[in-house]
Amino acid sequence: MLRSDLKLEKEEMKIYDFLESKFPHLLDLYGNCVSKARFMIMERLVNALLREGFLENEYIEAQLAYSMQLEFIFSRGKLIIPIADRYSYNRFKLECNPIFIELNLPSEIVHPSFLLEVMNDVNEEQTKTYTNFRGFQAELANSVANLALSLLFQDVRMRELQTVMDKTGSNSIFELAEVIARNEELCDMSLFYEQLSVTGHLLHPCTKSKIGLSIEEILHYSAEFDSTHYVHFVAIHKEIAYHNPKIKREEIQQFWLREYPELIHELKQSCIKNKQDINDFFIIPIHPWQKENVLDTLYSAELARGQILVVDYAITTKPTLSVRTVVPVEKNFHIKLPLNIQMTSAVRTISPNSIHNGPEITFIVNDILSKEDYFNKTLHIIGEELGVRFQSTQTSEHNFKDRNKNLSYLIRKTPTSFLDEGEHAVVACALFNLSPVTKRFFLFEMVEQFHLRNRLNSMEENLFLFFKKYMTVVLSGVIPLMTKYGIGLEGHLQNTLIVLKEWEPVKVLIRDLGGVRIDQKRLERKGFYGTYFPGSVTINEDEIGMQNKVIHTVFQSHIGELTYHLAKEYQVNEQILWDMVKEICSGIFLDLEKDETIKMNVERDRAALFGETIQTKALTLMRLTDDVTDYAFIDLPNPLRD
Template identity: 25%
Template structure:
């Protein structure tokens, strides 16, 4: 599959987009540094190798870029070369090299011409803040990246395909046996023989996730057999089944944040009745079109907006509903892509949450809160309170709030976080939130594991602990 590195990307640009070559080559050094920084942090935190081999002090989770690192007394400035020297596998090196190339290409993009949420999401150039494969797109050529990646602001035409009604499994509000297919995926979908091309196109614009697009009436998540970060972005049968059910559950819980409901979902069955991960779609609500909404991942790049006062207001909006939901049995994976904030007059006024496939639901806590457990399948249901807390702590606390405090350069803000969390957290969760080390997703260890989709975590110091001493 396509996975162009710097040399391959430069060659493609020379042939097809020569005007971008100079800017691309100038962006390669900072892109290498950005990926190297993510890999370096992972090597320290995730026990990928013996830390005695690493030179220098451990880096902060959200620290400045590093241009060179020492391993076994040898200096490295290229993450792919470092991965090769550490024998982390040719596949991982290939992904790092592709990530560097795509990040450098992203750095050449002009500002998004679109307003609203689409423009805000397309303004995020560097992808996952901690994953060294933050811009990996295995399967896409350089021209594909320019044609479909959100940071390049393309207009995308989704193609409507249809299938036989007997093959169609739908959840939530019933939809007819037809659905939109991403144009990159279309030849693969038609080759399955399970769907037919209607010839109808739908104009769309990609959001932060290349495969999720704004179609004007809402957002649609499509299946695209491209590896981005650690996963190939298809749609599991569990995701199709669970999304509308969890939407209904959260509406009943009335959590104090706006949940963008997964209204409908559908997948195609093969001759044996098995759902096909690459043939389906999820239809999701969008925020009001007249609201000024942006993902939390954009805030570290908006110093004009992110002030200590803005941060405190955001903490006051975000933590009470997250911790109340945790007590009642729902652990939201409130990271910077899934969580949005509405801004009015320069202040945060409302929080939105989307993408329900990564949450956990605890039946015992839910029953204690007076709600029945819906018939969820897969990994969403859990009876493990630690797993439930981990979803919230790793995303909202160890990632989002930590990145915002680092961007503001003010560790004193943790005192306000401790104050708000201390008022809202249940006695059952108090110690984990306020005192114990927080979990952080071990993205590199996951990528190198036999099952890269199995969640792995590493501990990071809890800054709230220091404020309570």
């Protein structure tokens, strides 16, 4: 297919040119992938425009009362948005691309950047301006192009896996995953499911943006391309190193000695060469991109003084769904590393807050889980076991903040570490991507495999039974942890792994404590005290931030996708599923009310969870204003409302 036939935008042309030089046999597939990617991002952008106040809500509701075709009249012309479906939390599915009619001439809006231009004209008419409009537009174009690349290689990967299935006789995705894990030395089988997740955040228009990475680097550092890369090492002097004081220095040193004795040998050689004492240094793994692009720039003085030593050692790793988190091959831990690159909505460095608070909160949550018997063995937290960072104490120096968050790491256990015999840990966002076995959403394969094992029930009965089991394992820990202890987990699709045994949900793993919100008063009333990094957004003095975190991530971003897709696929009323969620939540609250000391907590959380509306993040508005820390919220109708 000729490039001119595709009418590619600038970012898409870069990928076309790359494919033409490296993978010319894939060019015919690329056009379809571009069209799919544009529409998928268009749908996310339309959702933002309809949900986040860019278009008048009362006018939207008035039109939806009698038509699924929304029309908006501006001075330049008329915008038509054809809606195929509407579901909980005011989310929409597009029937087809929007149409703009100018001077009585209709034209299809084929790229989300063009829709953004139309909306910018509207905003200027209304004297609204956004400080990051052009930046957001560039992110949007980058997101479309990168999503097309991911869809293209998803197609390639599906064909490769089909060959494996034909040879091995794998009849389900779990059987296929076990074959892949054996053949490719994946000690963490859950990575296989992460590699299936190519479509990104289901509401964020910039879901695949990776500003600053070349196409080769995207292929090299992203999970969906099943690549490997080396992680390198430096060592930093103890005078410029920081770790949570509750972690003993000996624990940190012993970890690296146990896992990589050859690394310690190379560190000794580097110390001898530079006339340094090995006992004065901390090992720091560093991402190859960071080593190439950041190390010399931000830490040149320390390198020159010998306070930072480059260690001649590297390990083979595979990227996870979170590009900055890698899995060392044949090891049972993950390493989270800073990357000074904007992906989706933020630059993915690691804050000083996270290096201190990650282990701190991990200690507390592990104590709670042990005390609570892991909430009937339904919840495990993949916490941050240890971490170290570069520390500058000179607040007046140039790049002070950047220097404190660009050379560090956190260690987590692998999801597989938490599994019993016969269990599979599946990252929840993989459920809304294609299974290589059925070529349908993985979620539907799970439900239908569950049905095969419970043949005495009808398909609808098993759908409800599966959904109830799923909701029970997710909510049985998340709600008590919030209501009883004041800890709001960030349980969105990327952070949550659902564990299945014989296709039945049996427990849930939740990772990444950097995004939790804690009501400190609730936690301390239950006798759990921590020493937190000063000014941490994680630590709140009331329950509102904690409640919003759980509502936004667990209920809207996670459960909301399940209810829509299950209802649509199996032709049931979505509200029936929400009523089941409400029944489970109500039962948990009733049980919690037995503790007289937390009755007020129960009352407040129930009111927040079952209120007329809920607050959730305005993701696109935050990008247009270039604000990722001071969250903008919108009110949405609540499917759990009383």
